[in-house]
Amino acid sequence: MTFPEELIKWYLFNKRDLPWRHTKDPYVIWLSEIILQQTRVEQGLPYFNKFLENFPTVKAFAEANEAKVLKLWQGLGYYSRGRNMHATAQVVMEKYDGKFPVLHDELITLKGIGEYTAAAISSFSSGEARAVVDGNVFRVLSRFFGISTPINSPQGKKAFYNLANEMLYTNDPSTYNQAIMEFGALQCKPKSPNCGICPLNLGCYALKNNLVQVLPIKLKKAPQKHRFLNYFILIHNNNVLIRERQVGDIWQHLFDFPSIETSDATSLDDNDFMLQIKSTFGNDVDAQFITHKRHVLTHQILHIQFFELKNYIFNFSKQKELYWVSLAGLNERPQPKVIHDFVSEYF
DNA sequence: CACACGTGGCG
DNA sequence: TCGCCAAGTGT
Structure with a gap:
């Protein structure tokens, strides 16, 4: 038995008895679909009943004032849905003579109805x-x-839309559409689905390859984080100290100056910061602020400060990633771009 | 096209 | 506790 037929068989046996499944009235279905956008059935159900009681028809909905609609919507969230419904109800009255459209291409033009809801x-x-x-x-x-x-990638959306339409059971699109959604809600749940009793478990790629907990893959937003890098420029006998950055952070294997990373913006007046400098470079060190800049990367914003160090103690020679480089010969070194930018800017 | 938009439930 | 998720859409 094929994929869509198995789904429908499962659906007919396991479906919940929900009020909007007893009608083909596009108005009532519209009501339910808008309410259920990004909303669980249990949360939306009382609102569906409430709206249908207050507005049994599109006409009633369109004639209501917006304040009443929003009052009824109170507590559901995404309030633009309520405003868009009101506007759409009025368009249906004026443009469609009160008969709610049933065709995808007409529906998609209405406020609050996107690809999913039109389908x-x-x-x-x-x-x-x-x-x-x-x-x-x-x-x-x-x-x-x-x-x-x-x-949630553009390619992914395209791929899933194509696949979904290939799989569509054209003999009964309505039942198939309800079936795959109900199946996702009750059986193929996001977390801990019971694959042992799943009617599709024999053909399921994720189950076979132990990927049920992994799929579907959703890209995270990765909010930009702020990092504070404090660079120290150490000059000795016309040489400057640079460091090769290690694996596991930005600029792997590129060179920059030795630095201290702090969790906040720092200044030399800051006791903690000065203490860190002294513990790293020696108590007699004299740090002098030179300049600062912001460096915006894809996932992070770097706040960079430069300090010149005088009277430091040479306790760096033991660390392998540190190198003394001739100031005059800087441009002949195997130059990582990053250090080159910094260097050319300050020397 | 990446992002804001609301609230409630769950592990 | 907290991040993720829930029958997406508009900008």
Whole structure:
């Protein structure tokens, strides 16, 4: 038995009895779909009932004032959904004579209705062959077929949309769409799905390859972190001390000056910072601030300060990554770009 | 196109 | 506790 047919079989036996599954009325389905965007069924269900009681028809919805709509929406989150619904209800009254559209291409033009919702309403209410792609579909397809392309990357979205439409059971798009989403919500759950009782476990790539906990892959935002690098320029007999950066951090194998990294912005007046300098370079050291700059990388923002050191003690020779370099011959060294920028800037 | 938008539940 | 996730969309 094929993938979509297995899903539908599972669905017919295991589906929850939800109110919006008893109708093909596009208005009612629209109501449920908007409410369920990024929202769990348990959380959205009371709102669905509340909205249907207050606004049994699009007409009633359109004639309500926005304040009442938002009042009813209170506590659901993503309040633009409520405002967009109100606007859409009025467009349906004016442009569609109060008859809620059922075609994808019409639905997609309405406020608050994107690719997912247009596919959902059109397939559920008119049987149009449009595959829904939501968080559940990403997960089910990613695991079953072993797709590791990140679901939130442009390539990933394209790949999953294509695959979803290839898999679409065109004999019954409505049931298939509901089936794959319900399957993702109840069986192929994000965390600890019970693969032992899964009807698709024999053909599941993720289960076979022990990737259920890994797929789908979602790229993290990686918020930019701030780092404070304090560089020390040590000059002796017309030589300057540089250091090769080690593996496990930015600029691997590139050269820069010896430095102390701190968790905050620092100044020489800062006791802790001065203590660190002395413990590293010797108590008699005399540090002098030269200049600072910001260096913005993809995942981090570097705050860089330069200090010139005088009267330091030569306790660096033991460290392998440190090198004395002739100031005059700097440009002849195997030059890492980074040090070259810094050096050319200050010498 | 990366990001903001809300709230509640879960491990 | 806290990050992740939940039937996405608009900008």
